[in-house]
Amino acid sequence: MSINIHVQHEDFDLASEYTSLRSRTSKIGAVVTFTGLVRDFERLHDDPTSGQNLHTLTLEHYPGMTERLIAEIVDEALQRWSAFGVTVIHRVGCLRPNEQIVFVGVTSEHRENAFKIAEFVMDYLKTKATFWKKVDLNGQQQWIMAKHSDTKAAAKWTEDSDE
């Protein structure tokens, strides 16, 4: 097992992460990657009509606590499903639309585990890891509110242990 967790301002390169994940064992049958991008608009609430043009997105985090919480999320995923490698990269600082913001990559023997782990880690990253987003919408700075849909997404893993 190889777990890599990075919280960084620098951008990341999907191809490098993929190559690194693949290289670890010849037993890998499945590689799942999730990449989150900064959209050019932001819905400030769950209201689908509230979208506004986004100029920049600034991510703050709690250094030290964030990395530990991500490690806990990955550990919990690996207690449920087996994998060969998990890489999590989350960017912080000021980002612009279309930039990469978060990466989760998982290698496993069979596809189901890799999909489940990637989805589980993303759901919990959104609801447990100490990141806060501030948006600049046409010059107006505003902290993003937590989304009910994210809380619901994380809750599904506890409601249905078969998932």
Add this chain to the structure above:
Amino acid sequence: MSINIHVQHEDFDLASEYTSLRSRTSKIGAVVTFTGLVRDFERLHDDPTSGQNLHTLTLEHYPGMTERLIAEIVDEALQRWSAFGVTVIHRVGCLRPNEQIVFVGVTSEHRENAFKIAEFVMDYLKTKATFWKKVDLNGQQQWIMAKHSDTKAAAKWTEDSDE
């Protein structure tokens, strides 16, 4: 919406596919990729103890029918979940361990749809698309049997329409 389906002998490049998928709209918030690799052993049945070393894997398909069936699978996925782009690449011919065999890439506004579509397409590719695998295990050629676990994986999408 942009759908790309390729059945080809040539290898594919994850980074190119990712760049191409990302480039289509600035509304993309999520990119999910699945890459299947040739493992260096093959379980001929669902028996987990039956693994044998694999020298080569040969994929046969039914040209014309395969592409149409993959397009139907993607269409069915897109009736359930929305996306900006879906790319499916499946290799055929003789492959060696660690080679890439299949790629599914999906872009969407939110992560859940991209994950669902990628997983749905993979489950149905395994059970509906006209590919047949033959393995060379230490010089002995053998056709792979369909796996019960794959049939079960595809069935889950019809049993539970909430998925």
Add this chain to the structure above:
Amino acid sequence: MINLLFFGRLGDLAQNVDHSIVYDGQLRTPKELVHELEVAHPRLVAALREPQVLVSVNKMVVKWDHPLFDGDEIAFLPPVTGG
């Protein structure tokens, strides 16, 4: 002319089968085609009759009593194993 295609392990068993059949004007079905192969190719026919084998006509999966016409392409498809 009717063209026959055999995929996967069916292809190995069908190596000595004529893959083109002159269409004789009579209405035939995939089921009847298989029956006609039985004496010369008993192992192939046993494999074709396994319940998971599907038959397609012109790249569409059909029932075994689907009527065949001149120019049709008949394919015999064992359970698929791609992905």
Add this chain to the structure above:
Amino acid sequence: MINLLFFGRLGDLAQNVDHSIVYDGQLRTPKELVHELEVAHPRLVAALREPQVLVSVNKMVVKWDHPLFDGDEIAFLPPVTGG
């Protein structure tokens, strides 16, 4: 010395708050700390008391009556929005 950290929108509201407090030897809790800020920083305290705000001591989330000791790092955490 006890260090205070305020994240997200709490940071904006806490710009005029002293982020280091001399530890006076008395057992205190995050709840008491917040109470002491109330007169000078009513808007901050109202935000700190919203039910979804969590408090951590030395990077572990704790209850609001968790005892504090010299050298502790107290952080106030609004609902997270990463990913």
